[in-house]
Structures are given as C-alpha cells and as structure tokens.
Amino acid sequence: MDTTNKLPLDMLYHWETAKADTLYMTQPVGNGKVVEYTWKRAVDEARRMASYLKSLNLPEKSRVGIISKNCAHWIMSDWAIWMAGHISVPLYPTLNADTVNYILSHSECEVLFVGKLDDWDMMKSGVPENVRCVSYPLSPPNDFETWDDIIGQFPPLEGNIRRDADELATIVYTSGSTGRPKGVMLSFGNMAFAAEGGMEVLKVGSGERMLSYLPLAHVFERTFVELASLYAGFQLYFAESLDTFVQDLQRAQPTLFLSVPRLWVKFQHGVLQKLPKEKLDKLLRIPLLNRVIKKKVLKGLGLDKVKLAGSGSAPLSHDVLDWYRNLGLELLEGYGMSENFAYSHMNKPGRSRTGYVGEALPGVEVKISDEGEILVKSPATMMGYYKDEEKTRETFTDDGFLKTGDKGEVDEQGRLKITGRIKEIFKTSKGKYIAPAPIENRLMSHEAIEMVCVSGANQTQPHALVMLAEEIRPKLADEAYRREIEESFKQLITDVNKTVDPHEQLAFIIVVSDEWSIENSFLTPTLKLKRNVVEDAYQEQIESWYAKRQPVIWQ
Structure with a gap:
C-alpha cells in the first residue's frame, strides 16, 4: 500500500477495514494467559475511549498523559487522544x-x-x-475510573476524525542526562x-512480528514499533515482565528486534555464562x-x-557487535x-561499518560544523520545545539545522561516526581535551564490565569507573576469582592505552x-x-585514588 502523505490516523482507519479481523496486538495478562486484539477490536476500543474524552468537554488540544509500561x-x-482532538504526553514508567x-x-x-507500573x-x-485519572486493566490497585x-x-466515536500534518501530536519529555526534561x-x-522513511530503508512489510518492551515513552520505540506497525500493518507482542522476558520473546518469535547496548551486553553475558567465550569460539571454528x-x-x-536487529540510544562496543555478527x-x-x-x-x-552509525536516512541533510558538531535537518525535525522559545532558538542554526550536541565525522561512503558529546569532552590538567566515549567503548569489550564512565577533568591523566556485570559481582567473595578479574583489568588498561594518544591513556580503573x-x-x-x-558521587575520593598510583582500585 502507498503510505505517501498518509498521517497516523489515516493509517489507523485503513487497517480498521482492510485488516479488520487480522491479529494486531497480543497482550500477556499473567499466568501464561494472553488477550488478543484484532485491528477492528483495537480501533473500536480507541474510538470508545475517544468518545469518553470528548464527553469531558476539555479545552481544544488539551494535553493528556500516559504513564505505563508498554501494553496494548x-x-x-x-490513538484515542488523537481522535478526540488532543495531544498525548507520554511519561516514563520509572520516574519519581x-x-x-x-x-x-x-x-x-x-x-x-x-497503566502497568512497578512503583505507582x-x-x-x-x-x-x-x-483526572483513568486506570488500565493491568494497573496497580487504585480507585480511578477503569x-x-x-x-x-x-x-x-463515529466518522474518521482527521488531524493536520502541522498539528502538534505529542510532547515527548526528554529523559535528559542533566537538568529538567525538555518538552x-x-x-x-x-x-x-x-x-515512512524508516520502513522504506528497512523494507518492512505486514508479515513482520515485533516485541514491544523498550519504553514507548521514548521516541526510538515509538517510531520503530508503534508508528512502524501502524504504517506497515504488522503484529505487535508485549512483554509481561523481566522474569518472563525469554518466554515473551519465544511467544513473539520476532522478525525485527530492537534493543539498547546495555541489554545486548546482558544477552551476551547470559550466553557466555552457560558457554564460555573460548569454548564458543572453538565450536564456531568447526565448519x-x-x-x-x-x-x-x-x-x-x-x-x-530475526532478520533485522537494531541497536540505538548509545554506542555499542565493537567487540559486542562483532560477537553478534559471528553468530x-x-x-x-x-x-x-x-x-x-x-x-x-x-x-x-x-x-554497515563497525564504529559507525550509518548513512543519513531518506530526506535527512547532514553537515559537520567548524567545531565538529553534527548538524541535521529533515521533515522529522521537531516543532520546538514546549513553552521554551529561547531554548528552541539555541538548538537551531540560522539555516534551520538541528544542533545535536554530538561531535562526529563522515566517511567517504557518507557513514557517520560519533566521536563524543561536545559537553562531555573534558580537559586534563595538561590542557589536553579528551572525548570519553571512544575510550569507554574499548573498555566495554571486557565481558565482566556492564557499565563504564571515563572521567578525569583537571587531572594529569583520565581514569575509568566501572560497574561489574550482575552475574560477576557475587563471585568476588572468592579471593582467587577477584585476583583473576584484577589481573585481567591490568591487561585491559595496557591494551587500551596502546590504542589511544598519550594524553588519553588511563591512569587506573576503579x-x-x-x-x-x-x-x-x-x-x-x-x-x-x-x-x-x-x-x-565519587568526587571526594578522586584525589586519594590518584595518590595511590595503583592500576586497579576496589571501591
């Protein structure tokens, strides 16, 4: 079907009739049971909820929030919020x-x-x-309307309510690694x-299956799961909980699968727990x-x-990428x-090229500023920040490019490499600048490390703070095992320091x-x-760590 110039609600009304009785969403409800929604049922429930929202006589284009883990x-x-003429405001299900x-x-x-929440x-x-609050069937106990x-x-709600392309559809509050979230x-x-552009590149069709489990409040999941399923007409499955995740995956048998680096690393650690790396590598070499x-x-x-697997939201280490590609x-x-x-x-x-995030998607213009900042522009670029014209102005160049805050470079085939965040780059006491991200990527190749933060502003050399993988931590009570980890980290420092410039070499790992x-x-x-x-969190201990002059320090 040609989706050109079709807006989300147009697509919804199309599937409501074209695939009325086709299964669209499968929702686990506990004890291995699921509730299934055909396109017709899903749109009918949304239309009824839109009637309710209309009955409240809210001001035109009111904001309506959704706070829930992913579910049908x-x-x-x-959809109901849009049909009723309002604007959706998603909230992460983990906020305080x-x-x-x-x-x-x-x-x-x-x-x-x-909706479905762990800590309401x-x-x-x-x-x-x-x-006014409305409760979902899977919500924690409350006395709201259900x-x-x-x-x-x-x-x-009768008829096909349409919204204009330039109308505000949603306000997404960024998770922000600093300060208050921006709308x-x-x-x-x-x-x-x-x-449309994402589907064109990925050649996604109506026969796909996806498991929706990354927060729908985040644009990554909203674009490539909610909106992609709306434009391609494919099937969605939801995860019940972390404990049932493997069963949920096996029920969905996804053909497309998206995740974030931390989870790809966790999946890898899970495999290597059962089948150590050396043994797996040896088996993979037998024709x-x-x-x-x-x-x-x-x-x-x-x-x-899975025929197409994606990773986003942060860089993935080369070793992890290569490990999956070997599989x-x-x-x-x-x-x-x-x-x-x-x-x-x-x-x-x-x-694809390891270490690069790929080529500009259709309709995206990209250039690198004199400071090395990545600037992008496309019809997907936001209208601005809600109630913050000054911040909006600061975020765009005079010719309408979005300032990403990321530093980058483009290769001869137009593939982009992120070399760090402009705000994350820090200066050592020797006056040299360091971008932490590339060094962190190298450290993440160690299978015992789950997260890492390279720091060291105003120090002679940088250092790395590492959090060990969940399954590694309990084993540290064994002194011999702890020594083994320490020796491997000493080797890691040596290996990483060989690949970076002298001013980037790590002094120690905490x-x-x-x-x-x-x-x-x-x-x-x-x-x-x-x-x-x-x-x-570790500011007060920094000076004493540098004074120790040890390659590996246990906090």
Whole structure:
C-alpha cells in the first residue's frame, strides 16, 4: 500500500477495514494467559475511549498523559487522544514523583492514563489533584475510573476524525542526562515522515512480528514499533515482565528486534555464562558444527527468526557487535534524537561499518560544523520545545539545522561516526581535551564490565569507573576469582592505552561497589549514564585514588 502523505490516523482507519479481523496486538495478562486484539477490536476500543474524552468537554488540544509500561492499552490511548482532538504526553514508567509532577504541571495535563507500573506508590504523590485519572486493566490497585467500564458505557466515536500534518501530536519529555526534561513538540507530519522513511530503508512489510518492551515513552520505540506497525500493518507482542522476558520473546518469535547496548551486553553475558567465550569460539571454528551452534545460541535467546536487529540510544562496543555478527546476527546501529523522532542515521544491511552509525536516512541533510558538531535537518525535525522559545532558538542554526550536541565525522561512503558529546569532552590538567566515549567503548569489550564512565577533568591523566556485570559481582567473595578479574583489568588498561594518544591513556580503573540504576538516578529512563551524577558521587575520593598510583582500585 502507498503510505505517501498518509498521517497516523489515516493509517489507523485503513487497517480498521482492510485488516479488520487480522491479529494486531497480543497482550500477556499473567499466568501464561494472553488477550488478543484484532485491528477492528483495537480501533473500536480507541474510538470508545475517544468518545469518553470528548464527553469531558476539555479545552481544544488539551494535553493528556500516559504513564505505563508498554501494553496494548498504551497504544490505544495514544490513538484515542488523537481522535478526540488532543495531544498525548507520554511519561516514563520509572520516574519519581517530583519529575511526574514537573511534567504534568508543565504540560498542563488534564487527564492521565495510569497503566502497568512497578512503583505507582512512589509516583502517585506527584500527580496534581486536578488531573483526572483513568486506570488500565493491568494497573496497580487504585480507585480511578477503569478502561473497561468506560468502553462499556461509551459508544465508538463515529466518522474518521482527521488531524493536520502541522498539528502538534505529542510532547515527548526528554529523559535528559542533566537538568529538567525538555518538552519536545512533534507534529503528525514529523511522525509520518519518520515512519515512512524508516520502513522504506528497512523494507518492512505486514508479515513482520515485533516485541514491544523498550519504553514507548521514548521516541526510538515509538517510531520503530508503534508508528512502524501502524504504517506497515504488522503484529505487535508485549512483554509481561523481566522474569518472563525469554518466554515473551519465544511467544513473539520476532522478525525485527530492537534493543539498547546495555541489554545486548546482558544477552551476551547470559550466553557466555552457560558457554564460555573460548569454548564458543572453538565450536564456531568447526565448519559443520558452527551453523548448528549459531542457530542454537540464537534460538536460546529467542532471536532465531530475526532478520533485522537494531541497536540505538548509545554506542555499542565493537567487540559486542562483532560477537553478534559471528553468530549471524548483523546488528545495525542507528542514531537519532527525541528532537527528530529518532530519525537521522542508520546502518544498512551489508553496508554497515563497525564504529559507525550509518548513512543519513531518506530526506535527512547532514553537515559537520567548524567545531565538529553534527548538524541535521529533515521533515522529522521537531516543532520546538514546549513553552521554551529561547531554548528552541539555541538548538537551531540560522539555516534551520538541528544542533545535536554530538561531535562526529563522515566517511567517504557518507557513514557517520560519533566521536563524543561536545559537553562531555573534558580537559586534563595538561590542557589536553579528551572525548570519553571512544575510550569507554574499548573498555566495554571486557565481558565482566556492564557499565563504564571515563572521567578525569583537571587531572594529569583520565581514569575509568566501572560497574561489574550482575552475574560477576557475587563471585568476588572468592579471593582467587577477584585476583583473576584484577589481573585481567591490568591487561585491559595496557591494551587500551596502546590504542589511544598519550594524553588519553588511563591512569587506573576503579571497580565501584554501587549499583548504577534508574532508581538511584545514576541512569536515565533509557539506561543512559548520567555522567554528572556518577562523577559527583565519587568526587571526594578522586584525589586519594590518584595518590595511590595503583592500576586497579576496589571501591
């Protein structure tokens, strides 16, 4: 089907009739049970919820929030909000009460859909009293009006309500590694352009299957899962919980699979726990056996049907990329921001280059500024920041290019390499500048390391703070094992220091005992490291660490 100039709601009405009885969403509801939604059922429930929203007589284009882990109702709520003439405001399901309050107050939300959440008790005090709440079937206990009661009482909204391309569709509050989140305003036209372009490049059809589990509040999942399924008409499955993730994957048998670096590393660690790297490498070198082993490993991960696997939101280490490619899974890295609805660059199958995030997607213009900053422009670029004209002005060049804040370079085939964040680059006491990201990528090749932060502003040489992988930490009680890890880290420093310039060579590695998590604010909701929080947490110990002059220090 030609989707050119079709907006999200147009696509919805198309599938409502063209694939009325085709299965669209499969939602686990506990105890191995699932609820299935055909296109007709999903759109009918959304139309009924839109009738309810209309009945509230809210001001035109009111903001309506969604706070929930991914589920079928999240997507139906988004549609209902649009059909009712309003603007959706997604909130991450891991936010604290203070941030919930800031977003709902700043966006002046009138209604909030409260869904599947692990820690609603922590969040609920952040919801202003004047906000009307609606509860999903999988919500924590509450006394709000319920989705099922509402759709039982209200008739479906009649007719096909249309919205204009330049109308505001959603305000996405960036997870921000520093400061208050900013409200990125995205139009229906921005969304349509990104979804169409992504499908064109990936050659996605209606026969695909995807598991939706990265937060839908993030543009990466919203573009390539919610919107892509709307434009291609393919099937979506949801994950029940972290504990059932493997079963959820095996139920979905996805043909397309997206993840973020931290999870790709976790999957790899899980495999290497059962089958050590040396043994796996040896088996993969045996001609007749290697295909069987590759299939077995991918089947164990639930990824044996995947024809296209992607990684985004942060760089993935070369070693991890190569490891998956050796298994026959070509991981394609992409690059985008909330400000361009995750639509900027992507590696293409057969044309990817390790260490690069790929070529500009159709319709994207890119240039590198004199300072080395990546500047991009496309019809997917945001309308601006909500209620912040000054910040909007600062974020664009005079000729309308979006300043990404990332430093980069482009190779002869037009593939982009991210060389660091402009704001993350720090200066040593010798006056030399260091971009931490490339060094961090090299350190991440060590299988015991889950997260790393290279720092050292105003010191003679940089250092690295590392958090060990979850399955490694309990083994440290064994003194011999701990010594083995320490020796391997000494070797890692030697190996990394051979590949970098003298001023970038690491003085030491600190093995932290803390857990860096979303809950203690070390990570953003998309699992990116909040560099300033990590650095502040260890600031008082830095001088004593440098004074020790040891290659590996246990915190």
